[in-house]
Amino acid sequence: MTFCKRLLLTCLWGLCLPALAQAFDLQQLSDQLSRPEVIHGRFIQEKHLRALPQPLTSKGQFVLAKQHGLLWLLQAPLRQxxxxxxxxxxxxxxxxxxMLPGKSAGAEQNRLFLAVLQGDSSGLQRDFELKLQGSAQDWHLQLIPRSLLLQQIFTRIDIDGGNLVQRIQLLEAQGDRTVLILQDGTSAQPLSDAEQHDFAE
Known part of the structure; x- marks a missing residue:
């Protein structure tokens, strides 16, 4: 479940959302973030647990390809x-x-992740209340879960960014908190031969 939550968080920048009447609206954000065909970048994830004084930190690289999916390459503290x-x-x-076996909560989060990645707004509209503030270069999006399943996992998801998503924070129902920082994101580099092979297998 933890990994599925991380994937859902990592991929929210591909969301396709309904338009609202405001200076910078959700449709404009959707158009802006779903434009790149491929995004490469690095991530730092901090898991803040109530029982620990310091967060658990992991680092790695990601490749998001709109037509294929996501490669999530964990490099520290272990490689996976x-x-x-x-x-x-x-x-x-x-x-x-x-392939990893699906479980009920994990499968639901994977379904939401795929809806986000593919620009399918129906699942997001049903499962989240969406609040957007800011401009195209500096925006904040808040997702408040509507579905009972997601309410048991999250209290809120906060996403901050500019041209690309830069920071995602997941506030969990039991009081823990996950912060995902996305760095050096670029849409200028196409998939390498090795990445294409990984998606094709």
């Missing part, structure tokens, strides 16, 4: 590669990519 496509979530081991 994940791939998320319409078929589900896979983890790489010595024998190649292995």
């Amino acid at each position: 590669d994940y791939r998320i496509t319409p078929k589900g979530i896979a983890r790489r081991d010595a024998e190649g990519w292995q």
Whole structure:
């Protein structure tokens, strides 16, 4: 479940949302963030647990391809590669990519992730109340869960960014908090041969 939450957080920048009458509205944000075909970048994730004085930190790289899915390449504190496509979530081991079994909450979060990635606003509109503030270069989006399942996991999701998403914070129902910082995001680089191969397997 934790990994699925992280994936949902990492991929929210592809969302496609309904328009509202304001200076910078949700439709404009959707158009802006869903424009890139491929995004490469680095991430730092901090898991703030009530029982620990310091957050648990992990780092790595990601590749988001609108037509394929997401490669989530964890590099520290351990190395582990994940791939998320319409078929589900896979983890790489010595024998190649292995599909992970779906569970109820994880499957629901994966469904939401795919809706975000594919620009399908119907699931997001049903499951979240959306509040946007700011401008195209400096905006803040708040997602408040409507569905009972998501209310059991999140109290709120906060997303901040400019041309691309820069920071995502997940406030969890039990009081823990996850912060995901996305760095050096670029849409100028196409998929490499190795990345295309990873998505094709």
